[in-house]
Amino acid sequence: MIYVIGIGPGDKRLMTGEALQAIEKADVIVGYVTYIKLIKELIKDKEIVKTGMRREIDRCQEAVDIALTGKNVAVVSSGDAGIYGMAGLVLELAEKSDPELEVKVVPGITASIGAAAVLGAPIMHDFCHISLSDLMTPWEVIEKRLLHAAMADFVVCFYNPRSKGRANHLANAFQKMMEFKSADTVVGIVKDVGRKEERKIITTMREIDYELVDMTTMVIVGNKETYVKNGKMITPRGYSL
Amino acid sequence: MIYVIGIGPGDKRLMTGEALQAIEKADVIVGYVTYIKLIKELIKDKEIVKTGMRREIDRCQEAVDIALTGKNVAVVSSGDAGIYGMAGLVLELAEKSDPELEVKVVPGITASIGAAAVLGAPIMHDFCHISLSDLMTPWEVIEKRLLHAAMADFVVCFYNPRSKGRANHLANAFQKMMEFKSADTVVGIVKDVGRKEERKIITTMREIDYELVDMTTMVIVGNKETYVKNGKMITPRGYSL
Structure with a gap:
C-alpha cells in the first residue's frame, strides 16, 4: 500500500x-x-x-x-x-x-489556498493555477496560458514563480499578462505560508519587487474587481452590499 | 473574533x-x-x-x-x-x-482537491476553477472563460455545475469548450466527495450523462494529455518514464 x-x-x-x-x-x-x-x-x-x-x-x-x-x-x-x-x-x-x-x-492544503487565507479572500471567484517552471513544459505553452488567463480575467496563482535559474520568468509573465490586465491589478505575495517566517506583501503588477519572490513564495494576481481594504486582498463574488 | x-x-x-x-x-x-x-x-x-x-x-x-x-x-x-x-x-x-x-x-480542502484525490491525479498540471452559477456572474463572462480555458488547454474544474434551475449549463459549457477541446477529452465526475454516498465516474466529453451531475458533484475535464489507466484519471506532469 x-x-x-x-x-x-x-x-x-x-x-x-x-x-x-x-x-x-x-x-x-x-x-x-x-x-x-x-x-x-x-x-x-x-x-x-x-x-x-x-x-x-x-x-x-x-x-x-x-x-x-x-x-x-x-x-x-x-x-x-x-x-x-x-x-x-x-x-x-x-x-x-x-x-x-x-x-x-x-489530499492536502495546496499553497494557493494557504496563501489566500493569509491575504484575505483573493480567490473567491474563478481562478487558475499556472506553474512558471519550464523544466517540463515548453515556455510557449506557459505563455499561451498566461495570455488566455489574462484575456479571461481569471485570478492567477503562480506556482514555481521564480528561482535563481529562472530569475526573469515572473517579470516576463507579468509583461505578457499586462497586454490584457491593468498594471494596477492587485498582487498578493506570501512567503513561507504557515511557517514561522511567513510574510505577506500586497502590491500591484506595476509596483511589484520581483526580488521578494523565490520558490517558496506564492504570487496571486487578482482580477479586474480585486481590491485592497484594511490590509486584506479581496476578490468580490458579486453580492450587492 | x-x-x-x-x-x-x-x-x-x-x-x-x-x-x-x-x-x-x-x-x-x-x-x-x-x-x-x-x-x-x-x-x-x-x-x-x-x-x-x-x-x-x-x-x-x-x-x-x-x-x-x-x-x-x-x-x-x-x-x-x-x-x-x-x-x-x-x-x-x-x-x-x-x-x-x-x-x-x-483554509480547508476544496471540492476540486478532494475529487482529484478520488479520481487519481487529474490536476497535476495547470488548471482552472470555473463556477457555472450565473446568479451573480453574467453568462457571457462565464462563456468567455470557458473558451479561453479550452484554448489554453487548461484542466477545468467545475463548481456549481448543474442544478434544477440550471439543468443545461454543463451541457452548454461542454458544447462551447468542444470548439477547442476534443470530444474524447477525459472527464472525471465525483458525487458527494468524502461522504458515505461518494461515487466516482470516468467518462469523456462526448459520452457524459449529464443527469449524473447535480450541485453536490465535482466535474473535472482533462487537458489534451489526460488519460485513464487502471481506473485512474491522470494528467501527466511531463516526466519521461
Whole structure:
C-alpha cells in the first residue's frame, strides 16, 4: 500500500486528520529532505528514505519497490500531492510495476489556498493555477496560458514563480499578462505560508519587487474587481452590499 | 473574533487541525443547515445559528453582529471558505461594521482537491476553477472563460455545475469548450466527495450523462494529455518514464 500524502504548507495544524492517520499507518516514509524535516516529530519511529531535489522518478520508484515487499509506504510532499506533486508519478509507476498495488492519494492544503487565507479572500471567484517552471513544459505553452488567463480575467496563482535559474520568468509573465490586465491589478505575495517566517506583501503588477519572490513564495494576481481594504486582498463574488 | 472556516468536503478526517481548533474556540457557530449537520458531533455544546440557502449576506452580517458583542464566532462552510465560500463576504461586512474586528480565514480542502484525490491525479498540471452559477456572474463572462480555458488547454474544474434551475449549463459549457477541446477529452465526475454516498465516474466529453451531475458533484475535464489507466484519471506532469 502506498499513501501519497500532501502535508499542506508546512504547519502541522494545516494537515488533515487523514494525512496524520496515513503517516501513522506507514512503515516507511519517502520524501524530499525539506518535507521530511517539516514532519520530523511525527515520524520518529519510522524508516525514512530521504532524497534530493529533481530525483522525483527515483524517489517514487523506490517507494513502489518498497511497497511491493509488503510494507506500507507514505510518499510525502508539501501542499497537495495532486497539484504539481507526486500523485501522478506514483500512480504511473505503480501501475507499470504491479497494477494490483494499491495507491491512495490523501489530499492536502495546496499553497494557493494557504496563501489566500493569509491575504484575505483573493480567490473567491474563478481562478487558475499556472506553474512558471519550464523544466517540463515548453515556455510557449506557459505563455499561451498566461495570455488566455489574462484575456479571461481569471485570478492567477503562480506556482514555481521564480528561482535563481529562472530569475526573469515572473517579470516576463507579468509583461505578457499586462497586454490584457491593468498594471494596477492587485498582487498578493506570501512567503513561507504557515511557517514561522511567513510574510505577506500586497502590491500591484506595476509596483511589484520581483526580488521578494523565490520558490517558496506564492504570487496571486487578482482580477479586474480585486481590491485592497484594511490590509486584506479581496476578490468580490458579486453580492450587492 | 470571527473564524471563517472551510470544513472540507464533509468527512471529518479531511478537516485540518486548525479548523478543529477554531471550532473548539468558538462560542457560536453560524452556517447553512447542511454544513451544520456535517459537523454536529463537534459542536454539541455550542450556540448554533442555522440559516437557509441564498441568505449569505444575512448569515454573515449576523456573525459580525454577534462577534461585535465580544463572542468568538465560527462561520462554517464546506470545502475552503475562500473559494466560492463566505470568506470574502465576512471580510467585507466586518470591515464595514468595525475595521478593528479580527477575522481569521482557516483554509480547508476544496471540492476540486478532494475529487482529484478520488479520481487519481487529474490536476497535476495547470488548471482552472470555473463556477457555472450565473446568479451573480453574467453568462457571457462565464462563456468567455470557458473558451479561453479550452484554448489554453487548461484542466477545468467545475463548481456549481448543474442544478434544477440550471439543468443545461454543463451541457452548454461542454458544447462551447468542444470548439477547442476534443470530444474524447477525459472527464472525471465525483458525487458527494468524502461522504458515505461518494461515487466516482470516468467518462469523456462526448459520452457524459449529464443527469449524473447535480450541485453536490465535482466535474473535472482533462487537458489534451489526460488519460485513464487502471481506473485512474491522470494528467501527466511531463516526466519521461
